[in-house]
Each structure stands twice: as structure tokens, then as C-alpha cells.
Amino acid sequence: MGERVLYGYWRSSAAYRVRIALNLKGLSYQQRSIHLIKNGGEQHSAEFQQLNPNQLVPVLVDGDWVLNQSLAIIDYLDETYPDQLLTPQDPQRRYLVKALAQDIAIDVHPLNNLRVLQYLSGQLNVSDEDKNQWYHHWIHQGFSALETRLAASSGQYCVGDEVTLVDVCLVPQVYNANRFNVDLSGYPIIERVTMSLNDLDAFKRAAPEVQPDANAGS
Amino acid sequence: MGERVLYGYWRSSAAYRVRIALNLKGLSYQQRSIHLIKNGGEQHSAEFQQLNPNQLVPVLVDGDWVLNQSLAIIDYLDETYPDQLLTPQDPQRRYLVKALAQDIAIDVHPLNNLRVLQYLSGQLNVSDEDKNQWYHHWIHQGFSALETRLAASSGQYCVGDEVTLVDVCLVPQVYNANRFNVDLSGYPIIERVTMSLNDLDAFKRAAPEVQPDANAGS
Numbered sequence: 021m022g023e024r025v026l027y028g029y030w031r032s033s034a035a036y037r038v039r040i041a042l043n044l045k046g047l048s049y050q051q052r053s054i055h056l057i058k059n060g061g062e063q064h065s066a067e068f069q070q071l072n073p074n075q076l077v078p079v080l081v082d083g084d085w086v087l088n089q090s091l092a093i094i095d096y097l098d099e100t101y102p103d104q105l106l107t108p109q110d111p112q113r114r115y116l117v118k119a120l121a122q123d124i125a126i127d128v129h130p131l132n133n134l135r136v137l138q139y140l141s142g143q144l145n146v147s148d149e150d151k152n153q154w155y156h157h158w159i160h161q162g163f164s165a166l167e168t169r170l171a172a173s174s175g176q177y178c179v180g181d182e183v184t185l186v187d188v189c190l191v192p193q194v195y196n197a198n199r200f201n202v203d204l205s206g207y208p209i210i211e212r213v214t215m216s217l218n219d220l221d222a223f224k225r226a227a228p229e230v231q232p233d234a235n236a237g238s
Numbered sequence: 239m240g241e242r243v244l245y246g247y248w249r250s251s252a253a254y255r256v257r258i259a260l261n262l263k264g265l266s267y268q269q270r271s272i273h274l275i276k277n278g279g280e281q282h283s284a285e286f287q288q289l290n291p292n293q294l295v296p297v298l299v300d301g302d303w304v305l306n307q308s309l310a311i312i313d314y315l316d317e318t319y320p321d322q323l324l325t326p327q328d329p330q331r332r333y334l335v336k337a338l339a340q341d342i343a344i345d346v347h348p349l350n351n352l353r354v355l356q357y358l359s360g361q362l363n364v365s366d367e368d369k370n371q372w373y374h375h376w377i378h379q380g381f382s383a384l385e386t387r388l389a390a391s392s393g394q395y396c397v398g399d400e401v402t403l404v405d406v407c408l409v410p411q412v413y414n415a416n417r418f419n420v421d422l423s424g425y426p427i428i429e430r431v432t433m434s435l436n437d438l439d440a441f442k443r444a445a446p447e448v449q450p451d452a453n454a455g456s
Contacts, residue, residue: 089341
């Protein structure tokens with residue numbers, strides 16, 4: 021194994037997930053910032069496309085492996101470095117963790133991604149107000165259902181008292197929702213769990229504001 | 239274990255994935271149609287929300303288990319009924335299969351879902367032509383990258399010569415793209431693999447047109 025390098029961006033939710041997972045597992049990594057705005061977006065450069073033709077961050081290079089898709093990366097980390105399992109082995113909890121993580125990572129996040137918001141403003145000429153409502157709409161759709169489910173599953177964290185993949189997906193999504201001034205007071209469990217998680221060192225060190233490329237742009 | 243019931247809709251890509259997986263594994267199931275258009279969408283009914291607060295299909299009831307999120311359902315099926323594994327055990331292939339499946343199920347499908355197209359037409363008052371371009375845009379974004387990756391991974395199917403989760407995600411996405419008249423001639427590997435897959439009995443029996451609720455509406 022050579023060195024471990026994470027290509028990401030401070031405000032990318034998907035990169036944020038991978039930083040949390042690496043930190044939870046105590047795995048060291050270097051970071052390369054792919055500026056998603058500057059020069060029309062460095063993720064579109066020919067050089068980056070060699071790493072990821074999808075033109076999205078994150079990409080994790082772990083020795084000989086070049087990996088994309090944050091959930092697939094985290095599963096790889098879980099299977100390769102099983103010390104702190106983010107997806108539990110018990111079948112019922114295993115299914116539940118995956119489904120709840122996907123409730124965030126599939127039903128919410130892809131709709132509120134930078135490239136989607138850019139398409140709304142650009143090609144569709146949608147007003148800032150309508151774009152903002154779009155953002156809020158998908159957060160509320162997703163978080164309403166999630167809050168209902170967490171009422172049954174949560175302990176200190178989303179599923180019981182161990183940190184899981186759901187937590188790894190939730191914190192970046194809440195961070196993002198706060199950026200867009202979404203009122204989350206209707207989701208007391210989501211708020212409580214997020215507060216507990218943000219007290220953990222692995223989450224603190226993964227926060228956008230403390231990354232080397234923080235404030236490099238929106 | 240009691241009976242197995244799939245709540246879905248003939249044209250739902252995510253339900254289509256689960257039908258394929260069940261068929262590949264030789265698991266019998268009953269179907270309950272949740273009409274996504276009629277009466278403002280039966281997925282929004284109080285009764286269905288008891289099964290799935292996310293108000294999305296599919297839901298699989300397998301004995302005591304009530305499962306949502308098609309990818310989590312298929313992982314559950316793979317782990318519970320491992321006869322024909324859709325996600326292989328070998329670490330490299332395992333990662334690759336998950337990442338490619340997510341390239342479709344996360345980067346493409348959520349953006350072109352019914353509820354998103356309804357939001358574009360409704361709340362955003364986007365014209366049919368612009369909505370169509372939106373649809374085509376995300377297919378081309380996703381399929382361009384996928385075609386590049388399949389050049390390295392494909393054999394008879396998306397990853398080598400065994401049917402995997404990638405194939406299970408690809409066929410419904412291609413079906414959907416064809417409905418929206420997307421020109422797929424620039425993706426010869428996607429077209430070739432899809433044609434091979436559609437020759438398989440498990441895929442044929444999962445096709446939207448042969449479901450009991452086919453042509454019940456768009």
C-alpha cells in the first residue's frame with residue numbers, strides 16, 4: 021500500500037462523508053482540493069477525468085485502488101479496515117443502516133447537489149427564490165420521513181448508540197441544510213443526534229471549516 | 239416466513255430492479271400495484287405511508303420484514319438468499335459493482351424520477367421541452383461516464399460475464415431513457431449489454447409491459 025489521498029472539496033457533502041469515515045477508522049490521508057467552482061470547476065479538467073470520468077468528488081486513492089462514489093468507498097473502507105464497522109453485521113441493523121443512509125444519500129442529496137443547482141440557475145433560468153424553495157422542498161421531504169424512522173431506531177445516534185453509516189450521511193446533509201437556512205426545528209431527533217455527533221472528534225476534524233481549502237470559495 | 243409481497247408500479251425503475259433481483263434468485267412474490275399518478279398518487283395515501291413514510295415505491299414485505307430502498311432491498315436479498323450473488327464477494331469486483339451501480343442509482347436515477355419531473359412542470363412551471371432536455375442531460379452525463387467505465391469492466395454483461403447489481407440497475411434506466419426518446423447510439427457497450435440482458439428470462443419477466451398493472455397509466 022502506498023499513501024492514501026482524498027480528492028475532495030471542503031463543502032462537498034460526499035467528500036465530507038468520506039473524511040468522517042476515515043477519521044472514525046483512524047486512517048491517515050492527504051487531501052487534494054478539487055475546486056468545484058474555480059475555472060469552471062476543476063472536476064471537469066482532463067486530468068481529473070482520468071481519475072473519475074463522472075467528474076464528481078470525492079475520489080479516494082488508497083495504494084493501488086482508485087475509488088469513487090462515497091458510499092462504495094465507505095463500504096470498501098469498512099471491509100478493508102473493519103475495526104470500527106459503520107455498517108453492522110447483524111442482519112436487521114445492517115439492512116436498517118443501509119436503508120436509512122440511502123434515504124439521505126439517494127432521496128435527498130443528489131437533488132441538491134451543486135451541479136443540479138447550477139443547472140436550475142443556468143439552463144432553466146430559475147430564480148434564486150425558486151431555487152431556494154427547490155432546495156428546501158427536498159430537504160423537508162426527506163427529513164420528514166427520516167424523523168419518523170429515527171423515532172423508532174435512534175438512541176444516542178441514528179441507529180442505537182453506535183455511530184453508523186447513517187450518521188456519516190446525516191451530518192453533512194444537515195450542514196448543507198443549515199447553509200441554505202432550512203428551518204430544522206420540526207426535526208428534534210435529527211437536531212439532537214447531529215449535536216451529539218458533532219461533539220465527536222472524528223466529526224469535528226472532518227468539518228468543512230477546518231479543511232485546508234476552507235473558504236476557498238462557495 | 240410468511241408470503242412475499244412487492245409493492246411497486248410497472249414503470250417504476252426502482253421496483254423494476256427489485257423484480258429483476260427476485261426473478262434472478264428464483265424467489266416468488268405477489269405484487270401490489272401502487273398507482274403513482276391516480277388519485278394524486280397512491281404512494282401518498284395514509285395506508286401506504288404506514289409501510290413507507292418516504293412515499294416511494296418499492297416496498298418489499300418478506301415475512302416479518304418491511305423493506306424500502308431498492309438497493310438496500312437487493313443487498314438484503316443477496317445476504318438472505320445468496321444462491322445467485324448480485325454483488326460478488328471478491329473485494330475488487332465487489333467495490334466495482336457497487337460503484338457502477340451507484341453511478342446509475344445515485345447520479346442518474348434520482349434526478350429523473352417522477353416526483354422530480356412533476357416538480358419541474360408544477361412548482362417551477364418548466365416547459366415540456368425544457369423538462370425533456372433536463373431528462374436527456376442527466377442521462378447523457380451519467381451514461382458518458384458509464385460507457386467509459388464499461389469499456390474496462392464489461393464482458394457479456396456490465397462486469398465480466400456474470401449478471402451483477404450493475405445490470406439490475408442498468409436495464410430499468412435504459413428502459414426509462416428509451417421512453418424519453420434519448421438517443422443511445424453513442425453508447426454501444428450500454429446498448430450491447432442491455433440487449434444481452436433483455437434476452438434473459440429473469441429480465442423478460444420483470445419488464446414493465448408484462449406486469450399485471452401495465453398500461454394502467456403513465
